[in-house]
Amino acid sequence: xxxxxxxxxxxxxxxxxxxxxxxxxxxxxxxxxxxxxxxxxxxxxxxxxxxxxxxxxxxxxxxxxxxxxxxxxxxxxxxxxxxxxxxxxxxxxxxxxxxxxxxxxxxxxxxxxxxxxxxxxxxxxxxxxxxxxxxxxxxxxxxxxxxxxxxxxxxxxxxxxxxxxxxxxxxxxxxxxxxxxxxxxxxxxxxxxxxxxxxxxxxxxxxxxxxxxxxxxxxxxxxxxxxxxxxxxxxxxxxxxxxxxxxxxxxxxxxxxxxxxxxxxxxxxxxxxxxxxxxxxxxxxxxxxxxxxxxxxxxxxxxxxxxxxxxxxxxxxxxxxxxxxxxxxxxxxxxxxxxxxxxxxxxxxxxxxxxxxxxxxxxxxxxxxxxxxxxxxxxxxxxx
Amino acid sequence: xxxxxxxxxxxxxxxxxxxxxxxxxxxxxxxxxxxxxxxxxxxxxxxxxxxxxxxxxxxxxxxxxxxxxxxxxxxxxxxxxxxxxxxxxxxxxxxxxxxxxxxxxxxxxxxxxxxxxxxxxxxxxxxxxxxxxxxxxxxxxxxxxxxxxxxxxxxxxxxxxxxxxxxxxxxxxxxxxxxxxxxxxxxxxxxxxxxxxxxxxxxxxxxxxxxxxxxxxxxxxxxxxxxxxxxxxxxxxxxxxxxxxxxxxxxxxxxxxxxxxxxxxxxxxxxxxxxxxxxxxxxxxxxxxxxxxxxxxxxxxxxxxxxxxxxxxxxxxxxxxxxxxxxxxxxxxxxxxxxxxxxxxxxxxxxxxxxxxxxxxxxxxxxxxxxxxxxxxxxxxxxxxxxxxxxxxxxxxxxxxxxxxxxxxxxxxxxxxxxxxxxxxxxxxxxxxxxxx
Numbered sequence: 001x002x003x004x005x006x007x008x009x010x011x012x013x014x015x016x017x018x019x020x021x022x023x024x025x026x027x028x029x030x031x032x033x034x035x036x037x038x039x040x041x042x043x044x045x046x047x048x049x050x051x052x053x054x055x056x057x058x059x060x061x062x063x064x065x066x067x068x069x070x071x072x073x074x075x076x077x078x079x080x081x082x083x084x085x086x087x088x089x090x091x092x093x094x095x096x097x098x099x100x101x102x103x104x105x106x107x108x109x110x111x112x113x114x115x116x117x118x119x120x121x122x123x124x125x126x127x128x129x130x131x132x133x134x135x136x137x138x139x140x141x142x143x144x145x146x147x148x149x150x151x152x153x154x155x156x157x158x159x160x161x162x163x164x165x166x167x168x169x170x171x172x173x174x175x176x177x178x179x180x181x182x183x184x185x186x187x188x189x190x191x192x193x194x195x196x197x198x199x200x201x202x203x204x205x206x207x208x209x210x211x212x213x214x215x216x217x218x219x220x221x222x223x224x225x226x227x228x229x230x231x232x233x234x235x236x237x238x239x240x241x242x243x244x245x246x247x248x249x250x251x252x253x254x255x256x257x258x259x260x261x262x263x264x265x266x267x268x269x270x271x272x273x274x275x276x277x278x279x280x281x282x283x284x285x286x287x288x289x290x291x292x293x294x295x296x297x298x299x300x301x302x303x304x305x306x307x308x309x310x311x312x313x314x315x316x317x318x319x320x321x322x323x324x325x326x327x328x329x330x331x332x333x334x335x336x337x338x339x340x341x342x343x344x345x346x347x348x349x350x351x352x353x354x355x356x357x358x359x360x361x362x363x364x365x366x367x368x369x370x371x372x373x374x375x376x377x378x379x380x381x382x383x384x
Numbered sequence: 385x386x387x388x389x390x391x392x393x394x395x396x397x398x399x400x401x402x403x404x405x406x407x408x409x410x411x412x413x414x415x416x417x418x419x420x421x422x423x424x425x426x427x428x429x430x431x432x433x434x435x436x437x438x439x440x441x442x443x444x445x446x447x448x449x450x451x452x453x454x455x456x457x458x459x460x461x462x463x464x465x466x467x468x469x470x471x472x473x474x475x476x477x478x479x480x481x482x483x484x485x486x487x488x489x490x491x492x493x494x495x496x497x498x499x500x501x502x503x504x505x506x507x508x509x510x511x512x513x514x515x516x517x518x519x520x521x522x523x524x525x526x527x528x529x530x531x532x533x534x535x536x537x538x539x540x541x542x543x544x545x546x547x548x549x550x551x552x553x554x555x556x557x558x559x560x561x562x563x564x565x566x567x568x569x570x571x572x573x574x575x576x577x578x579x580x581x582x583x584x585x586x587x588x589x590x591x592x593x594x595x596x597x598x599x600x601x602x603x604x605x606x607x608x609x610x611x612x613x614x615x616x617x618x619x620x621x622x623x624x625x626x627x628x629x630x631x632x633x634x635x636x637x638x639x640x641x642x643x644x645x646x647x648x649x650x651x652x653x654x655x656x657x658x659x660x661x662x663x664x665x666x667x668x669x670x671x672x673x674x675x676x677x678x679x680x681x682x683x684x685x686x687x688x689x690x691x692x693x694x695x696x697x698x699x700x701x702x703x704x705x706x707x708x709x710x711x712x713x714x715x716x717x718x719x720x721x722x723x724x725x726x727x728x729x730x731x732x733x734x735x736x737x738x739x740x741x742x743x744x745x746x747x748x749x750x751x752x753x754x755x756x757x758x759x760x761x762x763x764x765x766x767x768x769x770x771x772x773x774x775x776x777x778x779x780x781x782x783x784x785x786x787x788x789x790x791x792x793x794x795x796x797x798x799x800x801x802x803x804x805x806x807x808x809x810x811x812x813x814x815x816x817x818x819x820x821x
Contacts, residue, residue, distance in 0.1 A: 069772030073762055073789070078769070100556050103532045103733075107769025110737050114773065125556035128528045128535060133572055134553055137565055297528070297551045300539050323499070328765060331499035332536025335510075336543045338497045350497070 003220040006213055007194055010201040014244070016059040017089045021205040025051055030206075031094040031153065034118070036081075036108065037101035038267045038293065039126050041283045044142065045097075046165035046207060047157045048149045053093065054203035054264070056242050057081040057355055060089075069111045075326035076355035077240045078104045085116050095120030095152070097145065101295055102329050120152045129297045130289050139284045146280075162279035168207050169273065175214040176202065176269035182221060183258045184314050187228055189221035192236070192257025193248040200242045200264050230256035232317040232371045235310055237261040237337070239294060239330045241322060246353070249360035250320065253367040258314040261307055262322075267293060294333035303333070304340055311346065317374050318347030320367070325352050347374050387434050393517040395473070396430060399481035403427045406480055417652070418618060421645030422625045426480050428638055429472065433519060436466035442522040442581040443468050447538060448505060449529035449554075449730045453597055453635040453708075453720055454574060457590035458583040465581050470518060470541070472632055474508040478677040478793055479625075486678075486793050489515065498540075503533035503763035504793040510537070513544050523580035524549040525573055529730030533763055550576040556735050558725050566721035567714075587713055593635035594708040594716055597723075600634060603643035604702040610650035611695045612751050615665035617653035620694035621683040622646060624675035627699035627728055630706075659693075666691030667815050670747045672698045672732075672740070673759030673767060674792040679800045689804075690811050695751040701728045701743055737770040741777045748783050755815045756785040757807075761792050784818060786810040 013019045022032060033045040034055040042052035057080025066082040084090055096118050098109035106123075113121045124141045127134035146157050176199060182188050183195060190198075198217065202210050231254040236247065241262040250257055260266055273279075273286040291306045292299035307319065321337060323330040334350055341348040349370040351363060386392070387400045403426045410416040410423065436443055441464060444455050448471040455467035477486050489511025490504055496514065498507050512518055526538035526549055535551075542549045552569045555562040574585050604626060611618060626646070633639020659665050671694045676682045686692040705726040708719040725731065732740040744756060756778060760767060767774075771787060778785045788806050791797035 069770075071760075071768035071771050073760070073768040074765060103766035104769050106556070107737075107766060110770055110773060123556060125562075127553040129551045129553060131551075133569070137553075137555070295532075295535075297526075297535050297539055298542070298549065300543055326501050326765065328499075328502055328532040328536055328763065331502050332533075332539055335496070335498045335502075335536075336540055340543070352499070 001216055001220065003189070003217065003224070006217045006220060007197065009213060010197050013201040013205050014058060014197055014242070017084050018092055019204060021209050022051065022053070022092060025206050026092055032092060033095040033097060033120075033149075034090060034093040035096075036098040036105055038263045039101065039287055040097055040099055040124060041142065041287050043162060043165040043169050043273065043283050044146060044149070044157065046168060047161035048153060048155050050094065050153070051206050052203075055081050055085070055090065055096070056203075057084055058242065060084045060356060066111070069115065070107065073326065074104050074107070075324045076357075077324050078108045080355050082108050082111055085112055085118075088117070091117060093118045095122070095149070097122045097124065099124040099126045101126075102327070104326070120148070122148045128295060130292050130299065135284065135288055138288050139281070142280070142284055159279050162283065163275075166273045166275060166279055166283065168211065170275070172202055172207055172211050172214065173269040173272055175211065175218060178218055179214065179221070180259065180266070180269075185225065187225040188256070188258070189224035189226050191228070191247075191251055192234075192260070193244040193251060195257075196241070196247055196260055196265060197244040199260070199268060200244070202268065203264065228256055230254055232256070232374050233258050233315060234318055234320050235259045235261055235307060235314065235316045236265075236320045236322060237307055238322040238334070239263055239327055240324055240355075241265065243356070245358075246322070246360065246363070249363045250367050253364050254371055255320075255367055257320075258316055259310050261310060263293065267291070294329045300333070300336050304337060308346070317378065318349065318370065320349050320351060320370075322351045322353055325354055347377070388431060388438065390434070390438070392434055393515075395477065395481075395485050395512070395515065395517050396434065398485060399473070399476045400427070400430050402482065403430065403480040418622050418646045418649035421642045421649075422622065423480065425629070425633065425638060425642045426476055429632060430476065432466070433468065433473070436468065437519045441466050442583065443519045444577065444581065445470055445521045445524040445541065447471065447526045447534050448631065449527045449534055449727065450525065451631065451634055451720070451724055451727060453590065453593050454570065454577070454585065455525070456593050456635045457585050457587075458577055458581055460586050460589070464583050466519070468519060468521065469631060470509045470512065471505045472628065473512055473518065474505050474793060475628060475677060479680065483678050483793065483795070487796075490794060501763065502536055503531065503761070504791050506533045506537040508793060510540055510544070513541070521545055521547050523547050523577070525552065525577065526550070527552040527554050527724060527730070529554040529724075529727070530733035531764065531766060548576075548580065552724070554725060554730065554734055558731065558735055558739065563718060563722045563725060566724060567717040570717050570721055590716060591710045594710045594720070596637060596640055597635045598707050598710075600629070600640045600643045601702060601704075601706050603640060603647045604630075604700075605704065607643065607647035607650050608696060608700065608702060610647065610654055613654050614668070614752060615659035615661065616668065616693040616695045617658055617660065618650045619660045619683065620671070620687060620697075621680040623671070623694060623697040624677065624699040626702065630702070630727065661687040661691045661693050663688060664691050665693050667693070667755065667811050667819070668751065668753045669694050669755050669757050670696060670744060670751065670753045671757045671759055672744045672747075673764065674761040675699060675759070676790060676800065676803065677792045678795045682800050682803060685804060686807060690807060692807065692811055694757070695753065696747050698732055698743070699728050701747065733764065733766045737773050740767070740770070741774055744774075745777065745781045745783065748781070753783070754819055755810070756783050758785055758787040760787055760789045762789055762797055763791075784814050786814075
């Protein structure tokens with residue numbers, strides 16, 4: 001298969017809640033467990049013989065049903081996801097596992113638990129700081145999840161199952177890391193919107209299938225350079241971002257997105273689980289100690305330093321910090337981030353957005369202005 | 385004007401002048417005994433802030449969801465450390481000063497890049513930090529309750545001041561396992577505080593402080609019991625100040641005295657057959673959610689014009705689980721952890737929806753309420769995220785409810801006139817016809 005064919009498959013995977021790969025998996029008797037945050041280890045579901053499935057709202061057309069239970073004061077990512085579930089578009093799930101990622105996501109769980117027919121529900125209380133003193137609690141929560149899955153689905157999740165799951169998840173991560181490395185080049189073989197499509201697809205299909213396709217994609221892109229007429233290279237940061245079309249809107253204006261420091265982006269695949277030692281502990285440590293997301297307290301400097309490093313590694317000109325309207329946690333993150341980045345001279349554009357809003361008229365205008373601003377400051381000239 | 389002999393900047397001076405004027409106006413008014421006690425506490429709180437600045441003692445900031453007992457017990461003597469909740473200044477500015485300074489602070493925070501989605505208490509605090517009139521802090525202790533905005537504030541305070549913050553992670557559920565987990569964290573918090581302030585925790589003093597806290601809870605529970613009387617004896621606007629008392633005055637003689645004045649006032653009024661509603665009580669409502677601190681005159685209007693009284697609200701919902709067993713260090717830490725988890729607001733806004741719903745339904749039953757007012761502060765995403773489940777539960781319990789949107793510190797979101805219209809329609813069209821039936 002060539003690159004276009006593989007990307008087209010991934011594109012189909014991300015468009016709707018249910019896709020052909022899941023259909024095949026379910027019709028073969030396989031089970032799928034939905035989850036709702038990057039701090040919930042997918043390896044545990046894989047070790048239970050299930051497909052880890054990151055719940056999201058793509059394919060939702062409105063939030064009417066969710067609005068009955070929530071309110072327009074809740075973010076549109078949450079409401080679209082809940083809406084799909086209430087429309088029974090997620091009835092293919094055998095379980096839903098959520099956590100206290102944010103106040104809005106945990107209330108999504110309350111609604112999903114009470115108002116959907118999905119048979120298994122579990123909730124993790126994940127500490128809000130990646131500090132050693134809190135790791136045992138996180139591990140207890142994961143142990144409880146494992147017990148729940150074993151009981152509900154009559155499976156046994158032993159160390160060997162976890163080791164195999166680590167191996168598969170790491171294989172996927174390695175491929176995504178390699179793919180992302182290609183974006184460091186001057187003329188990367190894939191665009192930002194294409195890269196995000198691939199990463200989002202990894203959340204939504206059996207990982208063996210994804211691993212195989214991602215391997216094909218790496219072969220198809222090996223050594224390839226695609227001349228791109230971009231005027232600035234960007235890192236996109238923030239929380240939830242699973243809409244490749246948002247990145248396309250940026251790229252259509254002359255920007256090239258070279259890295260997604262987001263939940264569906266690098267937070268998913270950066271940092272492998274160590275293959276040495278007790279696999280359960282290693283899984284817990286990878287998720288708990290990795291570069292923290294904005295919900296984790298005492299973590300701002302680590303996140304900021306990480307972005308600075310990425311900016312250097314990927315030769316980025318600036319940062320686009322996007323946030324879903326109503327998202328309190330990322331409001332705080334971006335407040336601190338923009339203040340420090342501006343003080344340090346890092347060009348930063350903050351974009352508040354609604355989920356599945358389409359159009360992106362305002363995004364385009366602001367990105368154009370941002371690019372012009374970068375160009376005028378750097379005196380690089382109009383086109384690379 | 386000066387406060388304790390020095391110029392302190394317009395913000396603190398306005399609070400101080402405001403509380404002074406209110407005290408003068410209400411002094412000797414037999415109907416204002418509880419309110420006067422609260423005003424006196426506000427005056428002392430303001431003086432406490434400036435005294436801490438003058439004395440140079442270590443200032444430890446803690447958040448709106450936190451409790452101060454451990455902070456008070458640092459050092460062998462009283463006042464060796466000043467526990468300081470920055471949001472208290474925002475509350476005082478609204479209640480006794482001039483709310484416009486809060487608006488100014490909110491606008492500063494927004495101009496610095498903070499989204500208006502974040503709670504106005506936290507935005508105003510960031511604005512106040514930028515104005516640089518608050519005491520400089522030595523370190524902070526924050527709990528992850530009641531909401532996301534509070535953790536945003538904690539991280540931002542750290543970034544702004546450069547001083548370390550210790551985080552007490554409040555788990556999702558509120559059972560024994562969770563209490564023990566928080567109690568273990570309190571041990572680490574103590575180590576952190578001792579290192580940062582240079583003051584050792586004095587366990588004998590912590591015992592005395594917890595005993596003082598218990599006396600405040602005694603008074604609060606007595607007070608709440610008296611407020612169950614029909615007609616409700618005491619004005620609704622006193623309710624939410626109980627939260628400030630718990631958060632700021634727990635473990636202090638002053639705090640206990642104010643709570644005892646609340647109870648004594650309620651008792652006097654019950655004995656005299658007085659009603660909070662001057663023209664007669666027509667509707668009893670449970671107020672759940674944040675108070676309209678930008679304009680507490682709303683409560684006076686409700687009582688006078690609608691005959692609508694609030695015997696209890698979420699901020700005043702003290703429960704016996706807030707007592708601390710002082711038998712030994714372990715029981716103290718265990719029960720302080722439980723108190724922390726069971727603090728009003730934190731208890732309601734974290735964890736299961738049932739924590740919120742059950743208290744509300746129980747309050748409606750215990751206080752013989754006719755209806756509920758669900759006060760939807762716009763940044764309370766946890767509450768908005770379960771509003772449908774809440775409405776269902778209230779329908780099932782046959783409690784008519786008005787859900788309204790506002791901001792507790794910012795009148796621009798929903799001016800008081802808008803709320804008056806909503807309350808009038810709710811009382812006239814929904815609640816009173818049911819009562820008449």
